[in-house]
Amino acid sequence: MKRLMLGNEAIARGAYEAGVKVATAYPGTPSTEITEYIARYDRIYAEWSPNEKVALEVGIGSSIAGARTIVSMKHVGLNVAADPLFTVGYTGVNAGLVIVVADDPGMHSSQNEQNTRYYGQAANIPILEPSNSQEAKDYVLRGFEISEKYDTPVIIRMTTRVSHSQSTVELGEPMEQKLRAYKKDINKYVMMPAMAKVRHVVVEERMNRLAKDANMLDINKMEFADRKIGIITSGVPYLYAKDALPEASILKLGMVYPLPDDIIREFANKVDRLYVVEELEPFIEDHVKAMGIKLYRENLFSIQGELSANIIYANIMEKELKEEPAIDVPGRPPVLCPGCPHRGIYYAVKKLGLHAAGDIGCYTLGALPPLEGIDTCICMGASIGMAHGIEKALGRDDSKKWIGIIGDSTFIHSGITGLIDIVYNKGMSTIAILDNSTTGMTGHQEHPATGKTLKGEPAPVLNLVELVKAIGIKNVEVVDAYDVVKIEAVLKREINRDAPSVIILTGPCALLPTEKKQPFVINQDMCTYCNSCSQIACPAISEDGKEITIDTSLCDGCGLCANICVFNAIERLSD
């Protein structure tokens, strides 16, 4: 039976058919749906872990205990999981361990466009790259075979276009996988120097064997047509290349690390002009060149952004790329939703002239005008450590203009240790935790403080106030995220306090289902056109040079604008 499936859903299906027993992840675009789809299979245990490092550690435990295991994350999540990754490369596995990592060339929803292929190379872990949903499913099954045959974790590298494209998938029957027997083996599973030295030799042998066998692997395949142009490619660029140059011969690599030298050489010998077509850095190209193979043209593509059939055609045929339309159109950047609880803090931050070390989530959008409420965004959890570093650099007095801003899910992911650092090293930073009761940006995933698991079962609720107090923060205040007057007063007090403090702003994400509240309208007789309300960047509020109005079809009824209006010109519509 054939079904239309998102690449991420196909990964989940592959996990189901491969007999996976345990699946872990931390949400991150474009990988999130993988584990959401896996959670629908009753026979697979699936969890949101607090972060990717924990997710991989749970996965390693499960694999060593004998169950096929899949761990999913976005590319930057692999940085968080890098510590266990490099050493599980040494220990190898018991039952198969597949790590799905979704890269984001073009940065549709990420802070960088790092290339996971280099992780495979650095950690000595094979990497498979599917180009569509069918391959996504097939490569999961193949990944488990390779993992168990070669005693290695396997990375499946997705990209946004593979994760978020739908194409047809032939469904297969799920396999029954018995638990593999666990045998205590400290030489394999305890990586102290004496053992690790021995394992590193094993790793080298394994990778050499894999590199040799890669030449026989049927997912690395030559498709000969006209031999004037030969293209080495993988992943979704393979599909672009087929559209761009249907007559060209193609070497399609299903495994990009280690690379199959014999096939590459054979292919190169059989075509006139050889090109490598790949997104981001020239990973395959550098390898081909290091083999002493001559490319017809080198470094043909930019190291940034996505490819397309148009770009491939233009660069290989040396034609001009078709232009964008000449019409000047204003951009439509993403914005905080109407009713979003994150606006209040930014309004106060701007009004008080503060700077803020920001973090990763919907609230990063608060950096943009007119809110302009954060100064930095580096990685998950960075806001807290950075606020501390800023204080140590500037000194206590000059750092009073700085705070840290972080979301609830991000705080649990990797903000807690930063806060411990502040307390331990006598920092005095003020940290605002924006608690919207969910993981918002990635589409509402549960986390340890929401009271529910990924499978929708009730779970103990991590109490953020008690947690922060236990860390040693004595000044913790919980404030309604829409009460701008109070937010401002508390901020003013806490930034001047010679002790660290945490302000928890509570307000559930506006997209979570709640009772619909009546919208607000502006009483034009009372409005003085001071423009305060339009400075909160609410999509429901617009001004046309004559008056400011609220679109009642968009208004969420949160009342933040009414709280800001000192002329009492904003009123809730009566029922």
Next chain:
Amino acid sequence: METINILIAGVGGQGILLTSKIIGHLAIDLGYDVKISEVHGMAQRGGSVVTHVRFGKKVNSPLIEIGKADIIMVFEKLEALKYTHYLTDEGIMIVNDHRIDPLPVALGYSEYPDNVEGKICENCPESIIIDALKIARELGNDRVLNTVLLGVLAKQLDIERDKWLKAIEENVPPRTIDLNKNAFLMGFDK
């Protein structure tokens, strides 16, 4: 059959993903190969959203090439101007005559261009401009503007009406099947 390329654009939250899904499932039922490229995540927060839907005997890339879209359907008229270069020479542009100001426009940082309809027709003579939101409102639910537009699109393709209705039935939330079918027919018979 030659591959049919449909590009659908609009603003996050307008029901674009569901529309693409219905077309995709219909094409599968008809035995075609299908590829759909979607946008998830950050861009969905009120930003521009575009999906590419391709079906035919064999489809490679999930993305439509510039100059190869047979139909472009936009849920917000400004978005039409961003994609005119994707249309084939004979391509059809279906435009929902609805304006949603991007935030920079709402805040007065930039201006919504004048005469968007005129500019669309200048670039794409084969344009169908329709106020789908008005029709959806008459049906009592703004949100079915996507199925109204789907009806307009269906009229342009050589696929039986009942097959479309079946695809709608199988893909919209069960409570909204009749509403969506009505919305589709309003667009189809327009």
